[in-house]
Amino acid sequence: MEKAIERQRVLLEHLRPSSSSSHNYEASLSASACLAGDSAAYQRTSLYGDDVVIVAAHRTPLCKSKRGNFKDTYPDDLLAPVLRALIEKTNLNPSEVGDIVVGTVLAPGSQRASECRMAAFYAGFPETVAVRTVNRQCSSGLQAVADVAAAIKAGFYDIGIGAGLESMTTNPMAWEGSVNPAVKKFAQAQNCLLPMGVTSENVAQRFGVSRQEQDQAAVDSHRKAAAATAAGKFKDEIIPVKTKLVDPKTGDEKPITVSVDDGIRPTTTLASLGKLKPVFKKDGTTTAGNSSQVSDGAGAVLLMKRSVAMQKGLPVLGVFRTFAAVGVDPAIMGIGPAVAIPAAVKAAGLELDDIDLFEINEAFASQFVYCRNKLGLDPEKINVNGGAMAIGHPLGATGARCVATLLHEMKRRGKDCRFGVVSMCIGTGMGAAAVFERGDGVDELRNARKVEAQGLLSKDAR
Amino acid sequence: MPVFKAPFNGYSVKFSPFYESRLAVATAQNFGILGNGRIHVLELAPGAPGVTESVSYDTADAVYDVCWSESHDSVLIAAIGDGSVKIYDTALPPPSNPIRSFQEHAREVQSVDYNPTRRDSFLTSSWDDTVKLWAMDRPASVRTFKEHAYCVYQAVWNPKHGDVFASASGDCTLRIWDVREPGSTMIIPAHDFEILSCDWNKYDDCILATSSVDKTVKVWDVRSYRVPLAVLNGHGYAVRKVKFSPHRRSLIASCSYDMSVCLWDYMVEDALVGRYDHHTEFAVGIDMSVLVEGLMASTGWDELVYVWQQGMDPRAS
Secondary structure, eight states: OHHHHHHHHHHHHHTSOOOTTHHHHHHHEEEOOOOSOGGGGEEEOOOSOOSEEEEEEEEOOOEETTTSTTTTOOHHHHHHHHHHHHHHHHTOOGGGOOEEEEEOOSSOHHHHHHHHHHHHHHTTOOTTSEEEEEOBTBTHHHHHHHHHHHHHHHTSOSEEEEEEEEETTTSOOOOOSOOOGGGGGOHHHHHTTSOHHHHHHHHHHHHTOOHHHHHHHHHHHHHHHHHHHHTTTTTTTBOOEEEEEEOTTTOOEEEEEEOSOSOOOTTOOHHHHHTSOOSSSTTOOOOSTTBOOOEEEEEEEEEEEHHHHHHHTOOOOEEEEEEEEEEOOGGGGGGHHHHHHHHHHHHTTOOGGGOOEEEEOOSBHHHHHHHHHHHTOOGGGBSBTBOHHHHOOOGGGHHHHHHHHHHHHHHHHGGGOOEEEEEEEETTTEEEEEEEEEOSOOOSOOOSSOOOOOOOOOGGGO | OOEEEOSSEEEEEEEOSSOTTEEEEEEEGGGGTSSOEEEEEEEEOSSSSOEEEEEEEEESSOEEEEEEOSSOTTEEEEEETTSEEEEEETTSOGGGOOSEEEEOOSSOEEEEEEOTTTOSEEEEEETTSOEEEEETTOSSOSEEEOOOSSOEEEEEEOSSOTTEEEEEETTSOEEEEETTSSSEEEEEOOOSSOEEEEEEOSSOTTEEEEEETTSEEEEEETTSTTSOSEEEEOOSSOEEEEEEOSSSTTEEEEEETTSOEEEEETTSSSOEEEEEOOOSSOEEEEEEOSSSTTEEEEEETTSEEEEEETTSOTTOO
């Protein structure tokens, strides 16, 4: 038997991969003295121009449903401005777009698809540009971006738009019709019927997330969102929307331009949140104050093949790297990001330490705090400009909103920030996450964080 | 085209220098890693596209190579995995064979080559890092050549000089020897990876080709050995055997772990002049007939032996 092992070894030596094409490797990798993190030591040059890049990402302001500035706005009038902004800001010929994929959840499917098609016409897209919708619950906007990236990689087209749209004023959350009695036989199917707030209570109870922690997360979200708004950080990503407010008594229409989110409450404190009663469970911990806001809004992301962007001279805002959707227990659906983020990061060949920025949807403070603690993430890297508890969570649009917020912040941070992650939990028990890389068009200055002494040693050398 | 299905995995195939229709095949059980071996002597039916086995010999270990004697039309020499070298006479019945067996190599014998000019001696190369010289009338090896530092995969006589041979080794060197000299007369570091095979040009006694794990075939001239005459790229995996044509000066055949057999003309710009992908496992044996121009044979781990004319599809029937 030793002879057999030895013969096998000799034969396998013949099949050992030879690096006679070592020149190609050298062209792809080069060491660079950069302080942006361990993963930056080997910067992959974009030789082939075949990765999928984002050249523009925008969103509307997010406004409270039924009471906010978009309460009298038609859903298609929310989507049209962000679609128009993509082509106006990039000066792209709209007929070159291969598909517009819109994530949207609550409206009746065929009607919403028609509204999105109509919005594309309002925005100036010709009839030759296709439109479709996608529904993966709270991650529909992110799924739309991932679908377009996948289609570009597959070679179906070179330019596409991933968008998100939701008007929870027009289409509140509801269950239409009766429930199939078969759910009684399957506990997991039955748990799919749980109100979202009950799953938040389940997360808080099962994983010991206290009311105080949840309220603190909400206070932080509002504080950061208010600071970002005051500092003008949302100016580049938000597209002002011209719309109208209708007086409920007189029916008079007043034209307005909405340019800021209207759900942010800078005066929120632990004391004021402490007065709110739990909504979903007696002696519970989930309140209206530490839950995401029910909102109206839209977002859109313009993706294309890098070689096309270079040919058009468009700066690269970000690079789409990976996407992962995972399933979890429906009763605690909020833990989705804790499972999805590691999956997407691993698929990108990275580690959590390599990720410099996170946008994790704050559906509820309990699941947000749980995911942050479970993954051991640095709070300084998460939702640095506030999250859904302050800004709002228009279900189908949140994914596109988060991509826009993430990429613009990564651009501001420059070399300090190379990889970012967008993630959200999904009703009925799923999680989705995507990894983005900062575009290369940034200057050399680092101004977001202090840099400790850098010995250019790999983390393995610690 | 004739095709023969062997019970074991093929390792080597050789045309007889005396009969147009005869060839020998070396095979090994379990890909030559563990188990028995067998030598088949095949006859090509004249006219009809068939091949029949005239005789076969079983061995206790894998048969890695086989070659015909240049002085007796019925004599075969086999390189065996247990380190033995056996001589068979196909004119005698199987119970009388092998007629002789030498047990000198310490490890697997990988190749055997009969001297085409003197016709009285042959070489064997082994995984024990040595090449041995044997004479038909001697009871033991005449000489052992010990300079290689790793498996010697091939040793092959020069077609014109009866005392000169080349050896290819996994130590990445190609060595040229003269049996009248105490050591090798030339060392060519031909590849950066193991060299699996070599062969001399039949028309120019200074030119030889090597094939390697680095997927290339290189052509060398011993008069200016610092740079190869040609580097032939095209195989996707290690090139297992390389053979110069006996009929055309610059034609080379090669077979590879990428399961293909390639034809090259190293003197033209686009050197790859033919590719045959009939094998469904590693192609490890290749030979060209000296009696019929353009006739080729190959064998591989798919247990098949193909015989075909250049330019034709080996699988055509």
